[in-house]
Each structure stands twice: as C-alpha cells, then as structure tokens.
Amino acid sequence: MAKFDVAVIGAGAAGMMCAATAAQRGLRVVLIDHAAKLAEKIRISGGGRCNFTNVNAGPANFLSENPHFCKSALSRYTPADFVALVKKHRIGYHEKHRGQLFCDDSAEQIIEMLKDECAAGDVHWRMPCKVESLAQADGGFVLETDSGTIEAPSVVIATGGLSIPKIGATDFGYRVAAQFGLRMVEPRPALVPLTFDAQQWAPFVEMSGIALEVDVETGSLKGRNPTGARFREDLLFTHRGLSGPAILQISSYWQPGTPITINLLPELDLAATLIEGKGTIKKQLGNVLSQWLPARLAEGLLLAHGFALDARLADMPDAQLRKLGAAINQWSLTPNGSEGYKKAEVTRGGIDTRELSQQTMMANKIPGLYFIGETVDVTGWLGGYNFQWAWASGVAAGQAV
Template sequence: MSGAAGLQAGRYDVAVLGAGAAGMMCAAVAGQGGARAVLIDHATRLAEKIRISGGGRCNFTNLQAGPANYLSANPHFCRSALARYTPQHFLELMRRHGIDWHEKHRGQLFCNDSAEDVIAMLRAECDAGHVRWQTGCSIDEIRREGDDYLLLTSLGLVRAGAVVVATGGLSIPKIGATDFGYRIARQFGLKIIETRPALVPLTFDGQAWQPFAPLAGVSLEVDISTGSGKSAGAFREDLLWTHRGLSGPAVLQISSFWRPGTPIRIDLFDGEDAAGWLLEQKAGSRKHLANLLAQRLPARLADAWCTAAGVDAACRCMTLPTRHCVGSGHR
C-alpha cells in the first residue's frame, strides 16, 4: 500500500466502501476534487475482479457503449453518466498512464499487457487525490449521526459526511463479493429490484450435456434471441461450446434477457432455412454429407449433428433420406 494507507483520526468528507473499479474511480475523482476521501475494503487485495476481468487483460471499455447496452428498470438512468463520461474519456486516462490497448472484436478494448495495469492506474489516480486506503477492514454497521454517517468497522469508528456504497454485485463470493450493498440499501429504505444472474454462461445437467461435451472449444458466429416485446433480446455474436454447456459472447449477452421457461433461439445458419438448403444440395451433390455441412459449420459440429440425427456422416448427400433434411429444419 502507498503512503496513504491506514485510517486516520477525524472526519472524512466521503467514505467509499468497496475498492473495486467503481469505488477506486469514485474515490479518485472525489479526492482530486478536493474531498478528504477514504476507501475501505474487507478484502486484502484491491480490485480482485479487475484482476480476473477479460481473461486477465481487462475488457476495460467498448467503443460502441451506449445507453441501450445497459439493462435497467429505468432505461434513462444511465444516460447522463454515459454522456458525461464516455469511452473516449477513459481512453484519455489510459493514454496519460501509458497503458497500451487493442480492439479485439466489435469495439471491445483490452489491455495489451495485463489487467494489473488498470489497477495500478486507478491506484495512482487515488494517490493523486490523496485518498486514504484501508483494506482488510469489514464494516459492521452504518449509522446516521446528525448530518454525518458513523461507520462501525473492524478497525474502529469512521466518521464521514457522505458514504458511497460501491461493494459490487453478488458474483464470485470467494474473491470478496457480498450482499452488503443490498443490505445497506434496505436499511436506508431504498427499493431493491430482485437480483438475477446476468452475463453468465449456460450450464446444463451433466448427463443431458454429455453428448455435446466433446464439442468443447467449437465456436461459431450465430444469431441468438429470446423473449418477445419489451423483454426481447437479440444478438449476432460468437457461440462457444464448453464442457458444461454454452458460452461465448452470444450466450453471455442473451443470459441477461433469459427468463426460466422461455426458449432461447439459436440460428446456426445465417438466417437461411437449413432444411431447404440441404434439400437443394441433396438434389445434385455427390459430396459426403459431413464435408457438405462443414461448408457451413465447424467440422466437429457437422459430425456431431450427423450423429445426433442418426445419419452416417460419410454418406453421399444424394443418398440422404429426405426426412433427415426436413428434420434438420430447426436452425
């Protein structure tokens, strides 16, 4: 920890709880704006989620990020924040800190080197704002006392004029996630929308997924959609087969829209009718079925498709029974 480590006596203007991406950024801006700020986290290491984000390279922004990408009961909630702090502002910050980055796919920006660079940058920004740090400190209670807040922590009392709760969501408790933010919101009478998983892979019962497990690693750009009306979601993204289910950007995106019991539609065939295409090919092609399908699908998927349909992948297309073509009409 830098020279700004440890709680100090006296009153802070602002206590920021949670030293993740949000808390560090908030404390830095508050400190640089002249506030006496303290940043408190119960974990011993800062920003663990940044460290594992983007496979260790931190997908730190997206050039195309806009209000439509944010799911909220109030779709206007994020508008002013996004208008006032754009992806270009963050890039400017990265440039000032000499952090190199690259665009991977569809505006997604990753560090060239490591997510640690982003953590170091946020730490330096906090230091520039003379932010005090305290890690390994749990907060037992928050009380109102006059115009101030009193924080009862494992390391003693902290008094602050304002408290920012930036303790993150519920995912990955083993690196520090808790429901603290929700508890505090309830305590102060704020309404809470029921939480549910978002941006997650889909896993399936081990037995049911077994036939597909050998496809782990296969990836394909697909159209994926679910729901209807206002709750509909639709994306064109990469789908990835894994040992336990489906993942990749397509599934991560659609998971935020999926409701149990609602089907997810996946079009592997670019909007074309697979049955029609197969029937057309069958009429004149002497190709082996697996080779023909491999024109449109990854070879391993083409093989698995034949196996699942009970068709010999090595058969010539012309000999393929029509019922198998029609049976593949699901996209």
C-alpha cells in the same frame, strides 16, 4: 473517531473512480475495502489485460428495469473521457473486437492509474478493513469498522454484486439497501454460461471444446419494449452446456424456463442449399454438413435429431431436409439454469434505480447515501460496457458528494 467528508466503501473500479473524483475536488475522502488484495476483478478481467471500456458504449447496451436511468451518467462521462485518462497515464491500448479496448500490457496498469488518481487527491485508505455497521447520525453517518470508528456526512456504496465470490464478492450493498428501506430488483447471475439437463445434453458432451460463430436469441424482439435480444458472437460447447461470448451475452436476457434459439450457420439457408444440391451432390449427409460445420458437431447434430450418418443427400425427401435445416438454422433448446455466481462475470439486478437520483446516484429518501457501479440495477453487455458504467457512475457520485 476519524472524520472525513466522504467514506467510499468498496475499492473496485467504481469506488476508486468515485474516491479520486471527490478527493480531487478538495474533499477529505476515505476509501474502505475488506479485501487484502486491491481490485481483483480489474486484475483478472480481459484475460489479465482489462477490457476497460467500449467505444460504442451507450444506454442501448445496458439492461435495467428502469432503462433511462443510466443515460445521465453515461452522457457526462464517456468512453472518450476514460481513454483520455488512459492516455494521460501513458498506458498503451488497442481495439480488439467490436469496439472493445484492452491494455497492451496488463490490467495492473489500470489499477495503478486509479491508485495514482486517488493519490492526487490524497485519498485515505483503510484496507483490509471490514465495516461492521453503518448508522445515520446528526449530519451524516457513523461507520463502525474493525479499524475504528469513522464519521462522514456522505457515504458511497461501491461494493459490487455477488459475482465471483472467490475473489471477495458479498451482499454488503444489498444489506445496506435493506437496512435503509430501499427496494431491490432481484439479483441473478449474468454474463454467465448456461447449463442443460444431463440427459438432454448427453449427445453433446463430446462436442466440448468446439467453438463457432452463431446467431443466438431469446425472448420477444417485437413491439416497442422488446424483452429479448439477438447477438452474433462465438459459441463454445462445454461438458455441461454452452458458453462463449454469444451465450454470455444472451444469458443476461434469458429467463428461466424459456428457450434460446441458435442459428449455427447464420450465413446459410441450409434447407434451401441442401434441396438445391440434391441433384448434383452424391455425398453422405454427414460429409455434406462437414463443409460448413466441424465434423464432430455435424455428426452429433445429425444423431441428436434422428438422422442417419450414412444417409445420402440425394435420397433425402425435401421435408426431411427442411426439418434438418430448421434444426440447425433454428436450434431451439431450453437451459435448466446457469453456472451461477461462481462463473458469472456480473450480477444483474440490485438496488432499484428508481430509488436513486440519476444525476447524483444518491438515494432519494436518504440524503448523503449513494450507490454506484454493479451494486445498482444497471447491467452492461459483455465487452467493456460494465467498466464504463463503473467509471461513469463513480464520477457522477464523486462530483455530487
């Protein structure tokens, strides 16, 4: 039987950060992962350059049924702290868009950095290694693995959510939570493309590949506790529905059976502009719209909303132009679902954070058992926020075990 002070299960972003932090405090740490290839989710992130944090990351950029939970960890390990680590390892980086930081070269540099940080604390590796069971024992836990028995007073679960199963995602963390009687917030795909009924989407299939900047919103934005959100980002038409940053962002807030509303021309009051131009613009309606929208999209929208392509703007009643303006500035449509975990960048939901200490990430009822990263019900926006939660929650547990 191998004995350690801490066993960290899951060698992704949060797990490696936690293991390195704990080991550099002088603890004897073992890091376990069932995959043969290390940190595949880091490797594929950001188009292979890893959007490793966002300079704007704060509690407002995260979703949770317990929204205050993330404040402690995020305040104690900030984007500036991670950037300092990146600089220490001489990794070049740049800001791309809205505070998103990427490696200049490759996501492999972040993986190597985390491996080096683990090595600095002499972390012991078990990989590939499958944990077959986890049980409480006197003074801690016993892990039965396919590489032998491990005993440790503290165990950290950093196995992530259900997103992207082809690179090894499992429900291990959720099964551990169930085993120890911890409540769950129902998991679901997040940061994911949305799909529509085939008949409803038929007029837009030929729009596949078109991208443009839009405003998109869903849910209620009013009151002290708004349930929805609004984003201005790029939208992408696909064969089955909508994708792009705007849709990935709003998908985390969208509730099944409810609509999303898209403003395809957020800088333009279309109805007012068309009505004002009736006296001077002699073009057909399709040609007029093509000033602001891709021609293919303009034609598709006109047909989908019952407007003739050859109708002249000057001949259109104001009421019809207001209808057209609403169809484009307030295009409301209801998804029938999403592309699911296979295309979701993260999992929303997970271990209910009301079961955990926000200072240490330890389960309140199970001393020595910790949950970090995507395993718990804290989900960040698109753009480096989820990595920042991985680093911050990993450090919080690594300092506490």
